[in-house]
Amino acid sequence: MSSALETLTSGGFSIGVELPLDNDWSPAGQAARQRDGRLPGEPDLSAHRALAQLADRAGFRALWVRDVPLYDPQFGDAAQVFEAFSYLGYLAGITERILLGTAAIVLPLRDPYLTLKSATTIDQLSNGRLLLGVASGDRPVEYPIFGRDFDNRGQNFREQVALLRNGGADLPSGIALLPRPTGPLPLLVAGLAQQTPSWVGQHMDGWLAYPGTPQDHVRRSALWREVAGDKPYISFIHLDLLADPDAPMQRHRFGGAVGRHGLIEELHAMREAGVRHVGLHFRRSQRPVSDAMEEIAAYVLPHFHAEADRQGPGAMAA
Numbered sequence: 001m002s003s004a005l006e007t008l009t010s011g012g013f014s015i016g017v018e019l020p021l022d023n024d025w026s027p028a029g030q031a032a033r034q035r036d037g038r039l040p041g042e043p044d045l046s047a048h049r050a051l052a053q054l055a056d057r058a059g060f061r062a063l064w065v066r067d068v069p070l071y072d073p074q075f076g077d078a079a080q081v082f083e084a085f086s087y088l089g090y091l092a093g094i095t096e097r098i099l100l101g102t103a104a105i106v107l108p109l110r111d112p113y114l115t116l117k118s119a120t121t122i123d124q125l126s127n128g129r130l131l132l133g134v135a136s137g138d139r140p141v142e143y144p145i146f147g148r149d150f151d152n153r154g155q156n157f158r159e160q161v162a163l164l165r166n167g168g169a170d171l172p173s174g175i176a177l178l179p180r181p182t183g184p185l186p187l188l189v190a191g192l193a194q195q196t197p198s199w200v201g202q203h204m205d206g207w208l209a210y211p212g213t214p215q216d217h218v219r220r221s222a223l224w225r226e227v228a229g230d231k232p233y234i235s236f237i238h239l240d241l242l243a244d245p246d247a248p249m250q251r252h253r254f255g256g257a258v259g260r261h262g263l264i265e266e267l268h269a270m271r272e273a274g275v276r277h278v279g280l281h282f283r284r285s286q287r288p289v290s291d292a293m294e295e296i297a298a299y300v301l302p303h304f305h306a307e308a309d310r311q312g313p314g315a316m317a318a
Helices: 004-008 027-036 048-058 084-094 112-125 150-166 197-203 214-228 260-272 289-299
Strands: 014-018 062-065 099-102 130-135 187-190 206-208 233-241 250-252 255-258 277-281
Touching (some): 004 099, 004 130, 048 062, 048 084, 048 289, 062 084, 062 277, 084 099, 084 112, 112 150, 150 187, 150 197, 197 214, 214 233, 214 260, 233 289, 255 260, 260 289
Parallel strands (some): 014 277, 099 130, 206 233, 233 255, 233 277
Antiparallel strands (some): 250 255
16 A cells, blocks of 8 residues: 555646635635634635545545644634644545645644644544644744743754654553554655754655745755655645636746646646645635636646546555
8 A cells, every 4th residue: 555645746746735725815705704704814614525525536636734723813824724633534534535634733832742643543544644744833922822932943843753753662661652653654844844954854754845936946846855865845836727728827926826728837847846746725716716626627637647536436546
């Protein structure tokens, strides 16, 4: 059976989606948010189950969630609202094949043994579909609330990675952490997590790089290869898929508005730049997210995913 990381990069390149699957950053989405009385950056989750299942059924390779313990109006982004591990347990139960990734768990804010137990639980409940992305965090307001030292988060991150790697082997004699890990969990790092590039390249299994243009990724992936060899380089695009399939790319911060033909060109360029997986983020989408996902599944995924991605459960492992 292939590991989750091998499945993610099968065929050399794959496409996933980042949650929440809502367009609350678009003008229409913001109007709906204000009408519903939601906070800025708090998405509409009324269709979250159906959209996650659509992503699974349509052949997207991974669903990515983020770890935002507290809402901070200075950031104005509540991610998918639900706590990351709890939500992944739910997603594991309503999906069949799609990988389940975190982008990324803020290790210094969490107890390391509970992180290991939660991650192992999700991995086993999902039949090995977990991709554990981890980070040191970047929201200073959270640390004193959780009784943590923001300035010491880099050292704390290293210590927690070491514990995740040893699987709880340092527990006192007779004490066990259950469920027992069936193997090492894939650890992906978001950014540098207050570490040196060489440390990250040595200790992590892949890099969750910040969004950028293909030219940005040429430079960044080359630096990653220098310290990590062929370990996967992963990134994301904030996408507004336009209804006109021939609409050219109009870049904005972290992504752009583009028709599907331009999106195909962009993804080809990212693959050539060394990106192994791209997560699509739809919060700027002017169209209903389901419409954009269905169009991508029909016209874009076939350029990058094998036919097995769009067949029945277990087809990819066959």
